[in-house]
Ligand code: GDP
Ligand code: FE
């Protein structure tokens with residue numbers, strides 16, 4: 016599957032804004048892969064499909080989480096987290112992507128995990144800093160990604176947790192675990 020084919024497949028799953036975001040993540044992930052010596056094609060593929068399941072109905076995602084024996088605590092947390100692991104599953108099942116490293120980068124793109132691979136870090140950070148993003152603090156993370164992928168990743172996690180606390184939102188335990196793994 017080349018880039019054009021992959022983008023055509025994912026475009027059908029997304030709205031205009033989310034597709035534009037996806038192209039931004041793809042371009043950013045490619046740059047990070049070149050800078051840090053990761054496989055550019057894997058970064059491109061994982062980025063293109065990272066939000067594949069973003070618009071699946073909540074009920075469908077819930078069913079997949081239960082049927083596929085995914086972490087049960089997902090269902091106790093906000094449904095905006097579900098598209099990441101469900102996306103990894105659907106991209107394998109519906110698109111036929113079998114590359115485990117790519118699938119795991121999709122699975123962990125929202126909450127990370129301790130000991131992330133470089134590919135997982137790249138997709139996570141690219142999702143946060145792509146040119147269309149305008150969170151407070153994103154410019155600092157962009158600067159940081161020029162020098163250290165780990166420092167940029169830490170800032171993404173820190174900002175996300177601070178943002179959620181500010182909104183009185185619960186924090187998914189894996190998000191905390193990822194954060195802790197980066198400060199220890
Ligand atoms: P997007 O799919 O490109 O919008 O970005 P992500 O997949 O990274 O995040 C999806 C949503 O999940 C965003 O609104 C995040 O703020 C939110 N999110 C990330 N981590 C957590 C968490 O630990 N708890 C909660 N409640 N939301 C989170
Ligand atoms: Fe996402």
Ligand code: FE
Nearest residue numbers: 124125142143
């Ligand atoms: Fe993200």
Ligand code: FE
Nearest residue numbers: 036065066142
């Ligand atoms: Fe995204």
